[in-house]
Amino acid sequence: MTARMHENNERLGFAGLILPVALFTIWYIATLDGGVPAYLLPSPLDLARTAIDFTAGSERLSPYSGTLLVHTIASLQRVLTGFGLAAVIGLPLGFLTGRLALAKSSLDPTVHLIRIIPGIGWLPLAMVWFGVGEKTTVFLISLAAFFPIYVNAAQGAASVSPMLIRAGRMLGANDLAIFTTVIIPASMPSTVAGLRLGLGLSWAYLVLGELTGVTHGLGAVMMDARMLGNVEMILVAMIFIGLFGRISDLILTSSFRKLNLLKRSYEE
Amino acid sequence: MKRTDLSANNISKCFSEPGEDGLLYVLEDMDFEIKEGEFVTILGPSGCGKSTFLNILAGFETANQGHAVCCGEPVRGPSPERAVVFQSPVLFPWMDVKNNIMYGLKQTGKKKDDAQRITAEYIRAVGLDDFDNYYPSQLSGGMQQRVALARSLILDPKVLLMDEPFAALDAQTRYSMQQLLLQLWERNRQTIVFITHDVEEALLLSDRICIMGKRPGKIIEEIAVPFERPRPISLTGSGDFTQLKSHILSRLLV
Numbered sequence: 001m002t003a004r005m006h007e008n009n010e011r012l013g014f015a016g017l018i019l020p021v022a023l024f025t026i027w028y029i030a031t032l033d034g035g036v037p038a039y040l041l042p043s044p045l046d047l048a049r050t051a052i053d054f055t056a057g058s059e060r061l062s063p064y065s066g067t068l069l070v071h072t073i074a075s076l077q078r079v080l081t082g083f084g085l086a087a088v089i090g091l092p093l094g095f096l097t098g099r100l101a102l103a104k105s106s107l108d109p110t111v112h113l114i115r116i117i118p119g120i121g122w123l124p125l126a127m128v129w130f131g132v133g134e135k136t137t138v139f140l141i142s143l144a145a146f147f148p149i150y151v152n153a154a155q156g157a158a159s160v161s162p163m164l165i166r167a168g169r170m171l172g173a174n175d176l177a178i179f180t181t182v183i184i185p186a187s188m189p190s191t192v193a194g195l196r197l198g199l200g201l202s203w204a205y206l207v208l209g210e211l212t213g214v215t216h217g218l219g220a221v222m223m224d225a226r227m228l229g230n231v232e233m234i235l236v237a238m239i240f241i242g243l244f245g246r247i248s249d250l251i252l253t254s255s256f257r258k259l260n261l262l263k264r265s266y267e268e
Numbered sequence: 269m270k271r272t273d274l275s276a277n278n279i280s281k282c283f284s285e286p287g288e289d290g291l292l293y294v295l296e297d298m299d300f301e302i303k304e305g306e307f308v309t310i311l312g313p314s315g316c317g318k319s320t321f322l323n324i325l326a327g328f329e330t331a332n333q334g335h336a337v338c339c340g341e342p343v344r345g346p347s348p349e350r351a352v353v354f355q356s357p358v359l360f361p362w363m364d365v366k367n368n369i370m371y372g373l374k375q376t377g378k379k380k381d382d383a384q385r386i387t388a389e390y391i392r393a394v395g396l397d398d399f400d401n402y403y404p405s406q407l408s409g410g411m412q413q414r415v416a417l418a419r420s421l422i423l424d425p426k427v428l429l430m431d432e433p434f435a436a437l438d439a440q441t442r443y444s445m446q447q448l449l450l451q452l453w454e455r456n457r458q459t460i461v462f463i464t465h466d467v468e469e470a471l472l473l474s475d476r477i478c479i480m481g482k483r484p485g486k487i488i489e490e491i492a493v494p495f496e497r498p499r500p501i502s503l504t505g506s507g508d509f510t511q512l513k514s515h516i517l518s519r520l521l522v
Contacts, residue, residue: 177375
C-alpha cells in the first residue's frame with residue numbers, strides 16, 4: 001500500500017508542476033517588451049532581483065535593501081506571540097470541553113457565539129482598545145487562531161476510543177494519568193489539524209494587523225510599498241509570507257510526527 | 269481447599285431496548301466462582317452476554333443487581349490486580365512496544381531502572397526480543413496480542429481476564445499464542461477467566477468450562493476438563509476429546 005501511495009505522490013508531483021510552469025511562462029511572455037506595464041506587473045526577472053536585494057541588500061534598489069531579516073523577525077515575533085497565546089488558552093480549554101460535560105455546557109455555547117463574528121470584524125474595536133499596531137495585531141492573531149485550535153482539540157479529545165481509556169484504567173492509570181498519557185496523545189491527529197489551521201490564520205491576521213500601521217513587518221512593507229508604487233516589493237513580501245507560512249507549517253507537523261503522534265493507525 | 273479468588277453472585281444486567289419500554293436482560297441471576305490459580309473458560313454463543321459479564325468482573329461496567337467480589341473486596345472499578353486482555357490488542361499506537369509494556373509499571377511509580385529491567389524480561393518472555401522499538405502498527409496481529417499479554421502480565425495480576433483474545437488470529441498464530449499463554453501460566457499460576465466461543469480452545473486450555481446459555485445469559489452447565497496437562501494437539505483427535513466436544517456443542521446449540 002505504501003508503494004502505491006508513493007507512486008501516486010510522484011504522479012501528483014509531476015502533474016502539479018504543469019500549472020505553475022504554464023502560469024510562469026505566460027507571466028514571462030506577458031511582461032516581455034512592456035506588454036503589461038511594469039507598474040502593474042513586473043517581470044519575473046525584476047521580481048527575482050528585488051527579492052535578492054531585499055534579502056541580501058546587494059543591489060541597493062530601494063529603501064528595503066537588505067531589510068528582510070528585520071521585517072521577518074518583527075512579523076515572526078507577532079505570529080509566535082499570537083499563535084502561542086491561542087494555543088496556551090485553546091488547547092487546555094479544548095481538551096476539557098472534549099472530556100467534561102460541565103466544561104462543554106458552560107464554555108461551548110459562548111465560544112461558538114463569539115466564533116460567528118468574523119475575525120476581521122474585530123479590527124475596529126481592537127484599534128480602539130489596543131491602538132494601532134503591535135497589540136492589535138497580536139490580539140487579532142490569537143483571537144483568530146484560538147477557534148480552530150479549541151474546536152479541534154475538543155473534538156479530538158471527545159472522540160478518543162473508550163477502549164484505550166479502559167486499557168489505561170486497568171493498567172492502573174488514575175484520572176490525571178488517563179488525561180495526560182491517553183486522552184491528550186490519542187487526540188493529537190485532530191488537535192494538530194487545529195493547530196495547523198490556527199497557524200495558517202495567524203499569518204493571515206498578521207498581514208491584516210500589520211496593514212493598520214506598524215513600522216516593521218512584512219505586512220508593513222507591503223502597505224509601505226503600495227504608497228511608493230513599488231509593485232515588486234508588494235509581490236516579494238507576499239511571496240515571503242507564503243514561504244514562511246509554509247515553513248512554519250512544516251516545522252509544526254514534522255515535530256509532532258517525530259513524537260509519533262500523528263499515526264492514524266488505531267487498531268480498532 | 270483453596271480460597272475463592274473471584275466470584276459473582278446473582279448478577280443481573282439489563283439494557284433498555286431501543287424504541288420499547290421493556291428491559292433487555294443480558295445477564296440474569298448469574299453465579300460464578302473461580303479459585304486461586306484456576307483456569308476457567310466461559311463458553312457461549314455470540315450475544316449471550318459473556319463479554320458483558322467479563323466487563324463486570326473487570327469493573328468496566330456495573331451490574332444492575334448483584335456484584336463481583338475479588339479477594340474479599342467488592343469490585344468497584346478497573347484495577348491492575350484484574351488485568352484484561354481484550355479481543356483487539358488496544359495498544360497505545362503512539363508508544364513503541366517497550367513503552368506499551370512498561371506503561372503499567374510507570375503508573376505504579378516504579379524506579380526507572382527496575383521498570384526497564386522487568387520490561388526487558390517480559391519482552392523476552394513473549395518472544396519479542398528484537399521488536400522493542402517497533403510501533404504497534406508495524407506488528408502483525410499476533411505480535412500485537414503478545415504485547416497486550418505482556419503489558420498485563422507485567423503487573424503480576426491476581427486475575428487475568430481474557431475476552432476472546434485469540435479469536436481474530438489465524439489458526440497457526442492462535443495455536444502458538446495458546447501455547448505461550450499456557451507456558452506463562454505454568455510459571456505464575458494466575459487465576460484466569462477466559463472467554464471464548466471456540467470449544468476446542470476451551471478444552472485445550474482450561475481446568476473447567478462454564479457453558480452459558482442464550483439470553484438472558486447464565487451458566488447452564490459446568491464441566492471439569494479431565495485431560496492431563498500438557499495437552500498435545502494430538503489430543504484433539506482422541507475419542508474422549510471428540511465426545512466431550514460434541515456434548516458441549518450440543519449444549520451450545522440448544
